[in-house]
Amino acid sequence: ATGLVTQDPYRHKMWGMSELSVSGGTRQSPINIQWRDSVYDPHLKPLKIHYDPTTCLYIWNNGYSFQVEFDDSADKSVIMGGPLENHYRLKQFHFHWGAINEWGSEHMVDSKVYPAELHLVHWNPVTSTSFEEAIMENNGLVVIGVFLKLGAHHAGLQKLVDALPAVKHKDTIVEFDVFDPSCLMPSCPDYWTYDGSLTTPPLTESVTWIIKKTPIEVDQNQLEEFRMLLFTSAGEEEKRMVDNFRPLQPLMNRTVRSSFR
Numbered sequence: 400a401t402g403l404v405t406q407d408p409y410r411h412k413m414w415g416m417s418e419l420s421v422s423g424g425t426r427q428s429p430i431n432i433q434w435r436d437s438v439y440d441p442h443l444k445p446l447k448i449h450y451d452p453t454t455c456l457y458i459w460n461n462g463y464s465f466q467v468e469f470d471d472s473a474d475k476s477v478i479m480g481g482p483l484e485n486h487y488r489l490k491q492f493h494f495h496w497g498a499i500n501e502w503g504s505e506h507m508v509d510s511k512v513y514p515a516e517l518h519l520v521h522w523n524p525v526t527s528t529s530f531e532e533a534i535m536e537n538n539g540l541v542v543i544g545v546f547l548k549l550g551a552h553h554a555g556l557q558k559l560v561d562a563l564p565a566v567k568h569k570d571t572i573v574e575f576d577v578f579d580p581s582c583l584m585p586s587c588p589d590y591w592t593y594d595g596s597l598t599t600p601p602l603t604e605s606v607t608w609i610i611k612k613t614p615i616e617v618d619q620n621q622l623e624e625f626r627m628l629l630f631t632s633a634g635e636e637e638k639r640m641v642d643n644f645r646p647l648q649p650l651m652n653r654t655v656r657s658s659f660r
């Protein structure tokens with residue numbers, strides 16, 4: 400399936416390094432998780448998630464994806480446990496998806512691609528005083544990745560999908576209050592974890608990735624609503640927001656640990 404992703408989907412972005420990892424990067428993301436090479440770590444604890452739905456602020460189209468932002472001024476929506484030394488605050492979540500169901504996710508599992516991937520981005524309030532600072536810190540961020548697969552209608556996601564027409568164009572925003580992103584988590588507790596990077600600029604190597612083993616199911620109409628968004632601002636020539644995933648990066652000297660046998 401990786402052969403399908405020949406074009407660099409961010410080719411229209413003048414990042415200069417979208418194909419290459421950060422020059423000299425040794426822990427770039429995303430990667431292909433080879434299940435048989437992952438190492439079961441019995442010391443990994445269950446991940447604990449406590450999201451306060453009232454910390455949800457708004458949805459906006461940032462020109463890469465649509466992003467749901469949270470009030471991170473206190474320890475109200477936090478994760479802890481798993482591979483983590485302390486708690487991390489939820490800052491935002493967003494998705495990556497393809498033009499068609501055959502590709503779209505950033506990570507892969509044994510070269511299997513999913514049609515989309517959810518990222519919940521958290522930062523370390525113990526070692527950083529802000530999200531912006533944490534982005535530059537080693538292990539300043541934790542991102543939980545959840546694969547989306549084509550299947551049953553996802554009632555929790557639909558609330559988000561219904562708001563997308565209001566953020567069709569880049570730099571548009573709509574208020575979005577009281578949403579609990581826990582509804583987007585699979586019930587299975589199993590995950591892989593590895594040290595990596597942001598998959599968008601500034602591509603800093605500050606992320607502890609936690610990738611859930613089990614995908615959530617969404618239906619065709621819901622995926623197609625993602626694909627109706629635009630990379631472009633109002634008034635510009637329309638470019639559909641699709642294929643907003645970064646190409647696979649080399650594993651280099653890293654081990655992926657699993658929380659399950």
Ligand SMILES: NS(=O)(=O)c1c(F)c(F)c(-n2cc(CC3CCCCC3)nn2)c(F)c1F
Pocket residue numbers: 463493518520531534540542596597598599600601606
């Ligand atoms: N795919 S990912 O790796 O989960 C992922 C992330 F982890 C991110 F943190 C961001 N991110 C980027 C900014 C702008 C910052 C604004 C302040 C200065 C630094 C950039 N906000 N959040 C992001 F866009 C993204 F896609």
Ligand SMILES: [Zn+2]
Pocket residue numbers: 493494495518598
């Ligand atoms: Zn992402």
